[in-house]
Amino acid sequence: MNNTKVDIMVSTADDQFSAKTAFNLIQILNEMGIETNYPLQQTSCGKELYETGDYNGAKELGEKTMRQFSGKQSVVCTSSAWVAYMRRVFPKMYFNTAFHIENQEFCKRIHDITDFLVNICGTTCVNNSFPHRVLFIDNCQTLNDYPLHDEPRMLLRNTQGLELVETTSEFEITCCGFGSLAFASDFEPVSTELARRKVEFAINAGAEVITSTDTACLLHLQSYINRKKLDLRCMHIIDILANKND
Numbered sequence: 001m002n003n004t005k006v007d008i009m010v011s012t013a014d015d016q017f018s019a020k021t022a023f024n025l026i027q028i029l030n031e032m033g034i035e036t037n038y039p040l041q042q043t044s045c046g047k048e049l050y051e052t053g054d055y056n057g058a059k060e061l062g063e064k065t066m067r068q069f070s071g072k073q074s075v076v077c078t079s080s081a082w083v084a085y086m087r088r089v090f091p092k093m094y095f096n097t098a099f100h101i102e103n104q105e106f107c108k109r110i111h112d113i114t115d116f117l118v119n120i121c122g123t124t125c126v127n128n129s130f131p132h133r134v135l136f137i138d139n140c141q142t143l144n145d146y147p148l149h150d151e152p153r154m155l156l157r158n159t160q161g162l163e164l165v166e167t168t169s170e171f172e173i174t175c176c177g178f179g180s181l182a183f184a185s186d187f188e189p190v191s192t193e194l195a196r197r198k199v200e201f202a203i204n205a206g207a208e209v210i211t212s213t214d215t216a217c218l219l220h221l222q223s224y225i226n227r228k229k230l231d232l233r234c235m236h237i238i239d240i241l242a243n244k245n246d
Helices: 012-017 019-031 047-051 055-068 080-093 100-109 113-120 140-145 150-157 181-186 188-204 215-228 237-241
Strands: 004-009 034-037 074-077 110-112 133-136 209-212 233-236
Touching (some): 004 019, 019 237, 074 080, 080 110, 080 140, 100 110, 188 209
Parallel strands (some): 004 034, 004 074, 133 209
8 A cells, every 4th residue: 555645534523532542533644654644724524514403504514625625535534424414415415506517526535544544545454452351332324334344353453362252233323312512411311211222232242342443432341431430441443443552
C-alpha cells in the first residue's frame, strides 16, 4: 500500500468524546505505509440534522462535506453509521442537482475502516494484540444500509489473544437502544431496556469488552454500564486494531 493516500473523516461523536480513536485510525493506516490527510475544516456530514427532520440543513452540510473531500483518493471514516447514511441518503438528496455527479463519485470513495482494510487493502490482519474476550455489536444503520457484517469480525478474529464472543442472528439484528439522538431521548424507557439486553448478553457470555464500528452506540451502552456500575467497558474497534500491548 505504499504511496497510497487517503483522507480521514471523523464523526462528531469521535471528535467530541473519543479523539484518540481518530489518532488511532491514522496510526493504523500510517503503519501500513498509507499517507493520511485530515481536512481541518470538516464538520458534521448532516446525519443528525437529517434524522431530526432538518433536511435543508442536512443538505447544506452534505454539500460542505463533499466539497471538503473533493479529491480522488479514498475517504476513511471513523463511523460506519456515517458512511451508511451518506451512501443511502446522498443519492436521493442530490439526485438531479448540481451535486449529482459529485455525490456519485463521493459515495464510491468513502469507507468504514474495516471495509477499507478488508476490501480495498485486501488485509484481514493488522498485527494488533488484545488479549480479552470481546463482544462485537452491529450498528443497525451499518447493517441495513451499508451493508457491513463480516469485515470487522475478520479483523477481530485475527487479533492476537482476542477471543470473539459468538452471537446469534437474532442478537445481531436487535438494536442497542441508541437508534438516534431523537429516539434515545424521546423513547428513553425503550432505549434503556434495549441497552440492558445487550449488556446482559455481554455479561452472561463472559465478555470483558464490547466493541463496534460506531461510537454513538458504544457511548449509549457505556452510559448504561456506568450507571449500573458493571465490570465491563466499551471500545471502538479502531482502538482495538491500534492496540499492540494490552
